[in-house]
Amino acid sequence: MNPTATVNDQQAVAELARLLPSPVPLAPRRAGEFERPAPDATAVVATFVGQTSAELMVVAQQSVTDAMAGAGALSLAEALRPALEAASRTLGPGVLGTAETRPAGEVFTGPGTVVYALDAGVATQAWFGIRAKGSAADAAAPAAPLPSGAMRVLYDVEMTLTTEIGRTRLPVRDVLELTPGAVLELDRSAGSPADVMVNGRLVARGEVVVVDDEYAVRITEIVSTENLG
Known part of the structure; x- marks a missing residue:
């Protein structure tokens, strides 16, 4: 059944x-x-x-x-x-x-x-x-x-956080034709906050900084869990 x-x-x-x-x-x-x-x-x-x-x-x-x-x-x-x-x-x-x-x-x-x-x-x-x-x-x-x-x-399960500075959409044929030196225009302006994602879900926003010669993100906003449903 x-x-x-x-x-x-x-x-x-x-x-x-x-x-x-x-x-x-x-x-x-x-x-x-x-x-x-x-x-x-x-x-x-x-x-x-x-x-x-x-x-x-x-x-x-x-x-x-x-x-x-x-x-x-x-x-x-x-x-x-x-x-x-x-x-x-x-x-x-x-x-x-x-x-x-x-x-x-x-x-x-x-x-x-x-x-x-x-x-x-x-x-x-x-x-x-x-x-x-x-x-x-x-x-x-x-x-x-x-x-x-x-x-x-x-609580002890490790989750992967990713930082996204913007997105764009391309047909598959254009993706397959990408070459070194190609420039992709993203959907947000320079200086806009980066999105911090967990499992594809937006949890925070922040600004990209450099710490000890490595990129990092300074959190400026926590996205309310009410908006994550």
């Missing part, structure tokens, strides 16, 4: 579909009880730990992997991680672990696994699965949020 999908599941697959590399738009739908990717297909899997913890998995079919052709040295897990990160952000505060590849037959099974097919027309181009983390008895039910005090177990 298929487990019940939740609002979080639906939001997660919508975000994943939005960022999954694909030459055509992908439309998510709940997979039938016996619809699954081929057992020997390669799945990219990552575990999200937070107030709502879950295992996220995605299988990209041929047309999606073709869209990633020419991505240089990026592995399949690296190429699909941004889509998994977008999906994980719908689950609330937490940390997305390292993405790894495993056979789809190992991960798209088991109680509590909610599976979505991502279609382009009549063809399924990718698969997304989400499984709430918890005891086997609770696996078929949506994971209950942990009490706020339980977040203390995460």
Whole structure:
């Protein structure tokens, strides 16, 4: 019997579909009880730990992997991680672990696994699965949020902070044609504060400084957690 999908599941697959590399738009739908990717297909899997913890998995079919052709040295897990990160952000505060590849037959099974097919027309181009983390008895039910005090177990988990001074968008063909000396115009003016990101989520802003011949960021503003949902 298929487990019940939740609002979080639906939001997660919508975000994943939005960022999954694909030459055509992908439309998510709940997979039938016996619809699954081929057992020997390669799945990219990552575990999200937070107030709502879950295992996220995605299988990209041929047309999606073709869209990633020419991505240089990026592995399949690296190429699909941004889509998994977008999906994980719908689950609330937490940390997305390292993405790894495993056979789809190992991960798209088991109680509590909610599976979505991502279609382009009549063809399924990718698969997304989400499984709430918890005891086997609770696996078929949506994971209950942990009490706020339980977040203390995460206090010693190291998180990667990145600093972003601006963004730009380019067609893939322009990215592949980049050469040393090329200049990319960003979306903010000189002197604007840099964004400090955790797991793709904006947490602070600051100014870029130099400390002992190394770049650093002096925090000037903490972004309210109310704006991070």
